[in-house]
Amino acid sequence: MVTDKADSKHSDPRIVVALDFAAADAALALADRLDPAQCRVKVGKELFTHAGPALVEALQGRGFEVFLDLKFHDIPNTVAKACRAAADLGVWMVNVHTLGGRRMMAAARDAVDSAPHTPLLIGVTILTSMAEQDLREVGLSGSPEQNVLRLAALAESSGLDGVVCSPREVPALRETVGADFRLVTPGVRPAGAASDDQRRITTPEDAIASGASYLVIGRPITQAQDPVSALRSINSVILPRP
Numbered sequence: 001m002v003t004d005k006a007d008s009k010h011s012d013p014r015i016v017v018a019l020d021f022a023a024a025d026a027a028l029a030l031a032d033r034l035d036p037a038q039c040r041v042k043v044g045k046e047l048f049t050h051a052g053p054a055l056v057e058a059l060q061g062r063g064f065e066v067f068l069d070l071k072f073h074d075i076p077n078t079v080a081k082a083c084r085a086a087a088d089l090g091v092w093m094v095n096v097h098t099l100g101g102r103r104m105m106a107a108a109r110d111a112v113d114s115a116p117h118t119p120l121l122i123g124v125t126i127l128t129s130m131a132e133q134d135l136r137e138v139g140l141s142g143s144p145e146q147n148v149l150r151l152a153a154l155a156e157s158s159g160l161d162g163v164v165c166s167p168r169e170v171p172a173l174r175e176t177v178g179a180d181f182r183l184v185t186p187g188v189r190p191a192g193a194a195s196d197d198q199r200r201i202t203t204p205e206d207a208i209a210s211g212a213s214y215l216v217i218g219r220p221i222t223q224a225q226d227p228v229s230a231l232r233s234i235n236s237v238i239l240p241r242p
Helices: 024-031 045-051 053-061 076-089 102-113 132-137 144-157 167-174 204-210 227-238
Strands: 015-018 040-043 066-072 093-097 120-124 162-164 182-185 214-217
Touching (some): 015 227, 024 045, 040 053, 045 053, 053 066, 066 076, 076 093, 076 102, 102 120, 102 144, 120 182, 132 144, 144 162, 167 182, 167 204, 204 214, 204 227, 214 227
Parallel strands (some): 015 040, 015 214, 040 066, 066 093, 093 120, 120 162, 162 182
């Protein structure tokens, strides 16, 4: 991966900007305004389907580390091959659905470990758009938090590096998982921002204080009148580090 800014590889940005655009031009236009030392970026299903690996490579060429958010969920062999392809693409982080089970997650772990570049392998637990009623409708008993804790424990024992979870579940998870287990939290909104389609949300500063590792933030930055200022403002409240 080529980096444009010498200090970007020495930083550890906590914010992952969700590039939830339909086309590469819009995603790259925003990326050209952002500093890879201040954030990472996420490429999800819509953008990747439209723009493909070339877009990921273009972002990496601009110095950004990329979270490839495709939530792989299939039989173990298929997921393993997809994760290896992501590793070969050079992404910083890739994710799978924990509901795929232990054998699927273990196969994904083996696949990325066999690659020259090993991305972080993260498990999706319960989508932050889902409430307890939604879980009951798909046959999962218990609260979202209970399901997240159970699936996170399965992910950790299957060798994954962390999970995606709501910031509301971070405190309970921090009591049960290892200190190095990454907690990646969407559903983060600055005070006063619209919740959009997220249900289990909190503010960036509360998420970090509770033990979140990385915050995935989209519309509060990408749809702000000044995305650079919006990113800077969020960093200012979560990074009072020397």
